Amino acid sequence: MLDEILQHNQQFVKNQRPPQIASAPRKHTAIVTCMDCRLVRMFEDALGLERGDVLELRTAGATISEPEREHQQNDLIRSIAGGVYLLGVREVLVIGHTECGLTKINPISLSASMQALGVDPQRLIEQEGLGSIEKLMQWMGAFHDVHLNVQEVVEVIRKSPYLPRIPVHGLVIDINTGELTVVDRDTRAA
Numbered sequence: 001m002l003d004e005i006l007q008h009n010q011q012f013v014k015n016q017r018p019p020q021i022a023s024a025p026r027k028h029t030a031i032v033t034c035m036d037c038r039l040v041r042m043f044e045d046a047l048g049l050e051r052g053d054v055l056e057l058r059t060a061g062a063t064i065s066e067p068e069r070e071h072q073q074n075d076l077i078r079s080i081a082g083g084v085y086l087l088g089v090r091e092v093l094v095i096g097h098t099e100c101g102l103t104k105i106n107p108i109s110l111s112a113s114m115q116a117l118g119v120d121p122q123r124l125i126e127q128e129g130l131g132s133i134e135k136l137m138q139w140m141g142a143f144h145d146v147h148l149n150v151q152e153v154v155e156v157i158r159k160s161p162y163l164p165r166i167p168v169h170g171l172v173i174d175i176n177t178g179e180l181t182v183v184d185r186d187t188r189a190a
């Protein structure tokens with residue numbers, strides 16, 4: 001894949017000259033979404049986003065895993081803080097999606113997949129003091145209900161002592177049609 005990318009890149013650089021634009025997002029917005037490959041390009045099209053409009057923060061599941069929620073020391077909060085304090089972000093959208101892979105993790109297939117790649121899940125659980133395969137799934141950010149997960153992530157961001165009081169909304173995008181559903185529109189006064 002690397003060679004394929006490098007080859008394409010040579011052509012791109014030869015043929016395209018993207019305009020130089022500022023690094024601060026034009027729409028003063030940060031959007032948290034999932035790393036799902038089906039969102040590539042479709043996500044921006046469905047939301048009407050152009051290069052330079054918003055910060056896009058992608059994590060597996062558009063989530064913050066449970067162990068990381070408690071201490072607020074997670075990378076998502078750090079990135080949003082950078083957006084707010086360094087790049088003028090004043091609004092945050094958390095957008096989960098239907099059919100998210102993190103709703104489909106089960107302990108048996110996770111164990112099998114790890115073992116097939118030479119990682120012993122049982123040894124890892126002991127070594128890291130996790131206690132059980134469920135805790136390992138929690139570490140990965142597994143959840144059952146995308147709407148509920150979006151709501152929880154919105155709450156974690158709203159309550160973060162590292163962030164000022166700015167609107168944080170929650171939505172879900174249909175991975176097949178691109179349709180957005182609002183889960184929580186932030187009506188708190190800024």
Ligand SMILES: [Zn+2]
Binds near residue numbers: 036
């Ligand atoms: Zn996903």
